[in-house]
Amino acid sequence: MIRPAFQLGWCILGSCTIGAHAFLAPQLRARTIAPASSSALHAAPASRVHVLPTEADVTSAVHQIVQNAAKEAINKRGHFALAIPGGSVLKILSTLDPDGDWAEKTTLAFVNHKCVPVDDVGSAIEAQAREKFLDRWGLTDVVSLGGTADGEKEAAEYESKLRSVPESKLPRDDDGFPVFDLALVGVGDDGHIGSLYPARDEISVVDGPWVVPAFLKDPPSISLTLPVMQRAKSTVISAAGKSAKYPNGKAGAMRLAIADEVVTPEEFPASALREHAVWILDGPNGSEIDLGGSTIKGAAADA
Numbered sequence: 001m002i003r004p005a006f007q008l009g010w011c012i013l014g015s016c017t018i019g020a021h022a023f024l025a026p027q028l029r030a031r032t033i034a035p036a037s038s039s040a041l042h043a044a045p046a047s048r049v050h051v052l053p054t055e056a057d058v059t060s061a062v063h064q065i066v067q068n069a070a071k072e073a074i075n076k077r078g079h080f081a082l083a084i085p086g087g088s089v090l091k092i093l094s095t096l097d098p099d100g101d102w103a104e105k106t107t108l109a110f111v112n113h114k115c116v117p118v119d120d121v122g123s124a125i126e127a128q129a130r131e132k133f134l135d136r137w138g139l140t141d142v143v144s145l146g147g148t149a150d151g152e153k154e155a156a157e158y159e160s161k162l163r164s165v166p167e168s169k170l171p172r173d174d175d176g177f178p179v180f181d182l183a184l185v186g187v188g189d190d191g192h193i194g195s196l197y198p199a200r201d202e203i204s205v206v207d208g209p210w211v212v213p214a215f216l217k218d219p220p221s222i223s224l225t226l227p228v229m230q231r232a233k234s235t236v237i238s239a240a241g242k243s244a245k246y247p248n249g250k251a252g253a254m255r256l257a258i259a260d261e262v263v264t265p266e267e268f269p270a271s272a273l274r275e276h277a278v279w280i281l282d283g284p285n286g287s288e289i290d291l292g293g294s295t296i297k298g299a300a301a302d303a
Contacts, residue, residue: 046258046274048302050294051286057296058240058282062089062184063096064300065236065278069182070102073233078105081170081178083224083232085111085186085194086125092238093184094132103137107169109162110143111185112194112214112223115154117147123219141169151213151220158222159211173231178210182303183224183232185277187239189253191268195223203269226269230276234303237273240282248284255288278303 052058066082073080080102084093113125121127126144134142143161145154162170162178171179185193195214196203202212205225214221229235237257242249256263257270258279265272280299281289 046277046279048277049258049279049281049286049289049291050299050302051281051283051289051291052294052296052299053283055240055282058238058280059092059095061280061296061299062092062236062238064296065234065303066093066096066182066184067099067102068300069234069303070098070106071100073181074102074105077168077171079169080106080182081109081165081180082106083109083111083180083183083228084125084129085184086113086128087186088241089184089186089238090125090128090132093129096133098137103139106139107141107143107165108134108139109170109180109224110145110222111183111229112221113145113158114221115145115149115151115213115219118144119147145222149219151215151222154220155211155213155222159209162210175227177227177231180228180232181234183229183235185229185235185237185273187237187250187253187257187270189250191253191257191263191270193226193229193269193273195221196226196269198267198269203265203272226265226272229273232276235273235277236280236303237270237277238280239285240280242284248287249282251285251288254279254281254285259289 050061052061070080110125114123116123118124118126121131126142143158143165146157148154173179187193191198195216197214197216200214200216202214202223203226205212206227209225210228211222212225214223239250239254253270256268258274260268260271263271278299
């Protein structure tokens, strides 16, 4: 786990030592934003990075984090607000068996989602999630898309639906942004988070909207904006698994997201979550970051 040496304003400069390993905190260009927002489009150093031995360990850590976050939120206010993406996170959640009845007290939203019919198992994250785990969990309070291919319309309507969720279920912060109890965020090889892709305007939306349309692909997608991802009570990014083609999984992407000294969020959006997220990697995916190992317990406790 990386711990920052010291903090200067909102950016940390210096180095951190873990056992025999030293991690040089990135010294990146910082971009200020509108005074009305406290969101950040810059890459401050990551402070909570855990490299676990195996893919199974990463899965176990994420399971513990979901269960712990749910119980904590429900004990505090009687409800749990969870945001999920698609991809490998769905695989991780598919093997989670809820401990207790917390799923019945959960509101689920999507970090991103294609603008397709929500029952399209081939393309819709909602349909895939229902098939893999939501129906089994008994989680029925899902904030769904409308199912059209109109990106602008879907983004506007999705934000309206989120805003209609009462604060007792989805709290707001002082700037009026939603605060999910837990946001599980995926990272692509190109650094995209949700549907916020490199070198596109969507990553720079930090001053108001909760949801934006993304038109890089056809059909388009909707995505939570960067401030929403940053402001979750706990944001978790996991990377695990490998293949014959990619024997180290997303090791290169994780290095750029977590430790590269020159990359900017505009170039690699995941770097904008460095200081906000708990990063949980297996050995191959963490192989390009010079860190000692961590434990499931340590990763779960850090979220």
